[in-house]
Amino acid sequence: MSSWLAGHEILVQTTVVYAFVALSLQVVLRAGVFSLASIAFFGLAGYGAANLTLDGMNAWLSLVVVVLACALIAVALSYVVSGLRTVYLAMVTVALTLIISVVARNGGEVTGGSLGLFGIPGQISTMGMIALLAATIIVLRRLEVSSIGRSFEALRQDEDLALSVGIDVARRRRFVFCVSAVLGAVGGVLNVYVFAIISPETASFSLTTLGLSMAILGGIARWPGAVIGAIIVAWMPEILGGVTEYEPVIYGVVVVTLVVLAPSGIVGLYDGLLRRMRERRGSRARSDGDGSVEGRPALAADVAPTAAEEELS
Amino acid sequence: MEQQIVNALVLVGIYVIFSLGLNLSWGTLNVLNLAHGGTFMFAGFAGFYVTQKVEIPFVAVALLGIATAGVLTVIFELLIFRPIRRRSSTLQQAELLMLIGSIGAGSVLIALARKETDDAPFGIAKGSALNVKNLDFGPVTITTAQLLIIVIGVLLPVGMSLLVNRARFGRALRAIAYDPETCELMGVRPGLLSLVTMLGSGALAGLAGVLVSTHIGALTAQSGDTLIMKAFAVIVLAGVGSIVGVVLGATILASAETIVLVSTDGGWVDAISFAMLIIVLLLRPQGLFPAVKADRV
Amino acid sequence: MIAIAQRMARVGAVGALASALVLSACGSESSDEAGDGGGLPDTVTLKASVSLSGLAGPGGQPTQKGMEVAIEEINDSKFLGSTTLKLDITDSKTDPKVGASAMAQHAASDTPVAIGSSAGAVALAEATVAQRQGLPLIFPQAGSKGVLETGDHIYRTTPLQTSYFHKTLEYLQTEGVKRAAVIYDSDNPTIQALNDLFQSGASKYGYEVVSTQATTSNTVDVSSQVTKMLNAKPDAIFVDVLQAHNVQVIKQLRQAGYDGLIVAQQGAAGGTLKPIAEDAEGVVFTNDFNPGSDNEGTKHFTELYQKKFDELPGNFAAEGYDTIWFAARAIKDADSVDRDKVLASMATVGEAGFVGALGELKIVDRQAVITTPVLVRLDNTAAEIPVE
Numbered sequence: 001m002s003s004w005l006a007g008h009e010i011l012v013q014t015t016v017v018y019a020f021v022a023l024s025l026q027v028v029l030r031a032g033v034f035s036l037a038s039i040a041f042f043g044l045a046g047y048g049a050a051n052l053t054l055d056g057m058n059a060w061l062s063l064v065v066v067v068l069a070c071a072l073i074a075v076a077l078s079y080v081v082s083g084l085r086t087v088y089l090a091m092v093t094v095a096l097t098l099i100i101s102v103v104a105r106n107g108g109e110v111t112g113g114s115l116g117l118f119g120i121p122g123q124i125s126t127m128g129m130i131a132l133l134a135a136t137i138i139v140l141r142r143l144e145v146s147s148i149g150r151s152f153e154a155l156r157q158d159e160d161l162a163l164s165v166g167i168d169v170a171r172r173r174r175f176v177f178c179v180s181a182v183l184g185a186v187g188g189v190l191n192v193y194v195f196a197i198i199s200p201e202t203a204s205f206s207l208t209t210l211g212l213s214m215a216i217l218g219g220i221a222r223w224p225g226a227v228i229g230a231i232i233v234a235w236m237p238e239i240l241g242g243v244t245e246y247e248p249v250i251y252g253v254v255v256v257t258l259v260v261l262a263p264s265g266i267v268g269l270y271d272g273l274l275r276r277m278r279e280r281r282g283s284r285a286r287s288d289g290d291g292s293v294e295g296r297p298a299l300a301a302d303v304a305p306t307a308a309e310e311e312l313s
Numbered sequence: 314m315e316q317q318i319v320n321a322l323v324l325v326g327i328y329v330i331f332s333l334g335l336n337l338s339w340g341t342l343n344v345l346n347l348a349h350g351g352t353f354m355f356a357g358f359a360g361f362y363v364t365q366k367v368e369i370p371f372v373a374v375a376l377l378g379i380a381t382a383g384v385l386t387v388i389f390e391l392l393i394f395r396p397i398r399r400r401s402s403t404l405q406q407a408e409l410l411m412l413i414g415s416i417g418a419g420s421v422l423i424a425l426a427r428k429e430t431d432d433a434p435f436g437i438a439k440g441s442a443l444n445v446k447n448l449d450f451g452p453v454t455i456t457t458a459q460l461l462i463i464v465i466g467v468l469l470p471v472g473m474s475l476l477v478n479r480a481r482f483g484r485a486l487r488a489i490a491y492d493p494e495t496c497e498l499m500g501v502r503p504g505l506l507s508l509v510t511m512l513g514s515g516a517l518a519g520l521a522g523v524l525v526s527t528h529i530g531a532l533t534a535q536s537g538d539t540l541i542m543k544a545f546a547v548i549v550l551a552g553v554g555s556i557v558g559v560v561l562g563a564t565i566l567a568s569a570e571t572i573v574l575v576s577t578d579g580g581w582v583d584a585i586s587f588a589m590l591i592i593v594l595l596l597r598p599q600g601l602f603p604a605v606k607a608d609r610v
Numbered sequence: 611m612i613a614i615a616q617r618m619a620r621v622g623a624v625g626a627l628a629s630a631l632v633l634s635a636c637g638s639e640s641s642d643e644a645g646d647g648g649g650l651p652d653t654v655t656l657k658a659s660v661s662l663s664g665l666a667g668p669g670g671q672p673t674q675k676g677m678e679v680a681i682e683e684i685n686d687s688k689f690l691g692s693t694t695l696k697l698d699i700t701d702s703k704t705d706p707k708v709g710a711s712a713m714a715q716h717a718a719s720d721t722p723v724a725i726g727s728s729a730g731a732v733a734l735a736e737a738t739v740a741q742r743q744g745l746p747l748i749f750p751q752a753g754s755k756g757v758l759e760t761g762d763h764i765y766r767t768t769p770l771q772t773s774y775f776h777k778t779l780e781y782l783q784t785e786g787v788k789r790a791a792v793i794y795d796s797d798n799p800t801i802q803a804l805n806d807l808f809q810s811g812a813s814k815y816g817y818e819v820v821s822t823q824a825t826t827s828n829t830v831d832v833s834s835q836v837t838k839m840l841n842a843k844p845d846a847i848f849v850d851v852l853q854a855h856n857v858q859v860i861k862q863l864r865q866a867g868y869d870g871l872i873v874a875q876q877g878a879a880g881g882t883l884k885p886i887a888e889d890a891e892g893v894v895f896t897n898d899f900n901p902g903s904d905n906e907g908t909k910h911f912t913e914l915y916q917k918k919f920d921e922l923p924g925n926f927a928a929e930g931y932d933t934i935w936f937a938a939r940a941i942k943d944a945d946s947v948d949r950d951k952v953l954a955s956m957a958t959v960g961e962a963g964f965v966g967a968l969g970e971l972k973i974v975d976r977q978a979v980i981t982t983p984v985l986v987r988l989d990n991t992a993a994e995i996p997v998e
Binding site for chain 3: 531
């Protein structure tokens with residue numbers, strides 16, 4: 001049994017890293033802020049932690065220092081970019097990620113250039129990582145059910161309405177942008193501790209795609225979606241016993257299918273199932289206007305499309 | 314020096330042809346189709362795959378590539394973008410999902426090509442490829458492929474501009490982007506029109522794929538990745554939907570890249586488009602030639 | 611009420627999933643206990659992580675074939691006495707995460723020594739895991755910086771290109787090259803190291819470097835660099851780029867009208883240039899292996915390989931073969947599957963050297979060194995023909 005753990009330690013640690021990435025995207029997507037900047041912070045934080053630990057700093061201390069630094073950067077950045085909308089915000093944040101790659105590739109000693117940095121000594125035990133994840137989830141959970149957290153739903157569905165009831169939309173968007181960045185940063189630091197290497201390819205567009213897949217697969221409505229998505233994506237090759245050759249193809253097809261047929265992911269399907277069960281029992285599924293998150297599907301799939309949308313298709 | 318100008322013009326041509334396709338689907342149908350890069354590459358891949366087995370004239374290969382990319386994009390519209398639009402409750406949500414969906418679709422194409430080519434570069438087989446000749450004009454040597462790209466790069470925007478502004482089809486296209494309901498009342502069929510648009514968008518990606526494949530000799534499965542980011546930067550600079558803007562934007566980007574390439578060791582070339590993108594979005598997000606409905610940012 | 615039920619259901623689901631995973635994986639590794647004290651068990655299973663797919667796949671697959679030839683020969687010749695040697699390969703898919711994860715599993719298994727992947731990033735990740743777990747690890751290829759520096763458990767059985775690149779420079783001299791240009795991928799340290807050798811060898815080998823062009827391994831269009839190089843009118847051009855990149859660079863050189871000599875490095879080997887075989891005809895470079903070589907070890911390996919696979923082997927297969935043989939010799943010398951003992955034997959066997967597919971092979975400071983690199987020229991089918 002312990003040999004199973006020893007043999008799968010990397011996989012478990014990878015799952016934790018993935019969970020942070022998925023959570024970082026889930027948090028923003030749920031609020032309707034299409035920021036993919038957490039991936040850029042994943043890379044930035046990774047390089048930061050690599051340099052600090054190579055210089056001898058303790059692993060946990062480096063984690064704290066780097067994450068704090070990233071939080072500050074995120075705050076500054078949030079004023080600049082979070083005014084952008086949807087695809088523009090997405091592409092700008094992707095561009096940020098790519099720029100970091102280019103800087104890393106040309107960064108000489110500090111970034112190790114195109115080869116990157118290796119032999120990075122920082123290490124955190126697997127239990128330590130899991131504990132960190134658990135603590136993070138507890139905090140996120142509390143955020144989710146707080147009034148701030150519940151307003152994120154409103155932000156995503158109808159910003160003008162949110163504004164009209166007195167929510168400081170701009171401030172909330174910046175806040176959620178920063179939370180996402182911090183989560184991405186933690187993921188990046190842990191990633192470096194697991195593999196002891198970092199390169200310009202570490203935080204790349206494919207990581208963005210991977211993160212989005214995890215978030216969509218699990219469902220962006222609540223934090224369990226991100227964790228479920230991370231577990232599935234990390235363990236799928238293991239469970240399938242290496243179907244290998246067509247794996248990336250299957251992967252892409254799954255993402256597309258999900259996006260079209262079940263955009264609210266596993267969590268959404270589960271919620272929908274629950275709702276149907278409740279409706280069958282005759283009790284009221286929705287309490288209008290109290291903003292409750294429990295039991296409500298992430299997308300208002302039961303609302304008929306407006307005439308305008310009908311014309312678009 | 315003059316030779317470098319030729320190189321820059323070729324780059325402009327490639328960016329124009331590729332970006333106009335993306336511009337078409339984004340400007341008229343609000344879908345940022347990130348599979349555009351994948352279809353670009355897949356057109357070249359289709360050419361490679363078929364010519365490995367049978368030798369056909371280059372024109373046929375070109376048509377095959379264009380058709381493949383066009384059909385793929387129509388399939389994406391029918392299976393991915395349209396259902397998403399139908400099922401989403403807000404436009405914002407639809408855009409988000411279509412973006413992710415297009416990323417997924419693109420990655421399927423890339424994975425298929427990678428598997429089939431073992432990640433090695435692939436090109437049109439010798440017998441079917443365009444017999445690229447060198448033409449000397451004084452201090453400058455141009456290959457027939459380069460000439461083709463430059464010529465198409467000039468004719469295409471002119472043709473498209475005429476089509477969009479004068480022809481009935483073009484006006485219908487602009488109309489459905491503006492007000493789909495009234496369109497239907499006027500007898501325009503937005504459903505069919507959007508399919509034709511996506512076909513055109515894909516065809517342009519395919520054309521670019523065949524041309525680049527011929528010019529460079531080979532593509533890799535990842536060839537479309539950087540190109541899509543650059544196209545996005547060009548379109549944002551241009552202002553979504555503006556054809557003149559795309560030509561101008563492509564010229565600016567290609568010139569900047571060539572200058573950097575010539576004067577430095579080329580490590581920072583890609584960063585130019587990313588930086589340009591960020592700067593434009595922060596300073597003048599509507600681009601050089603803003604669209605009439607400025608509700609984007 | 612319902613909320614609590616939901617929460618419990620959620621926890622339950624995750625718990626169930628976790629337990630299912632744990633149960634399905636428990637008790638999978640079968641172990642053959644070694645005899646009492648020294649000696650070898652009836653079966654020794656070597657674990658290998660090889661990139662059979664992804665970017666390094668084209669190199670990984672022939673490596674696997676070479677390894678299989680070695681396994682067969684070792685068992686048929688009863689090299690380990692009554693012990694059978696088995697090989698268990700996992701595909702690292704040119705992905706550091708997959709490789710590292712696989713290496714963790716290999717470390718938890720009974721294998722006395724493991725084999726790693728060829729690509730730099732993957733190798734680094736695997737080496738880290740192996741070193742941390744005290745598992746001896748041998749790499750074919752993986753010539754990336756930092757791999758050996760990971761620790762004393764890491765060995766490499768492929769010689770570094772920088773150790774035999776001078777043969778290419780010698781060729782430039784014998785061909786009377788006076789003006790030479792180079793185009794190189796600046797984003798790869800091995801490539802850069804070769805470029806450094808090319809630059810510093812100018813006076814010694816009698817040429818002048820008239821143009822140096824940098825590019826990156828994912829730059830598809832190198833027409834600007836080509837233009838600049840041709841303007842300098844070189845007698846020879848050194849194409850120093852990563853495997854697949856050779857196709858685009860050489861093709862564009864020829865298309866721009868360059869008919870002169872092109873020298874390259876090992877990245878152009880292994881049939882990489884087949885898609886542009888006609889343009890690549892005449893390209894010269896130095897390889898660590900060629901089936902046509904004159905030495906005993908190479909001839910012996912080539913014969914075995916041809917019998918099994920009905921084709922000529924390339925350098926990847928040869929390196930895989932030598933890797934397995936090195937592992938087997940170390941195990942025999944240690945007469946044990948204890949990892950520390952095997953590690954010590956690897957040092958001894960390496961120092962003494964042995965004859966393998968690459969000819970005479972010695973391992974100095976955990977790095978292989980050979981005495982017989984081969985200068986080759988590509989014919990019009992991109993096959994490597996030794997240059998006399």
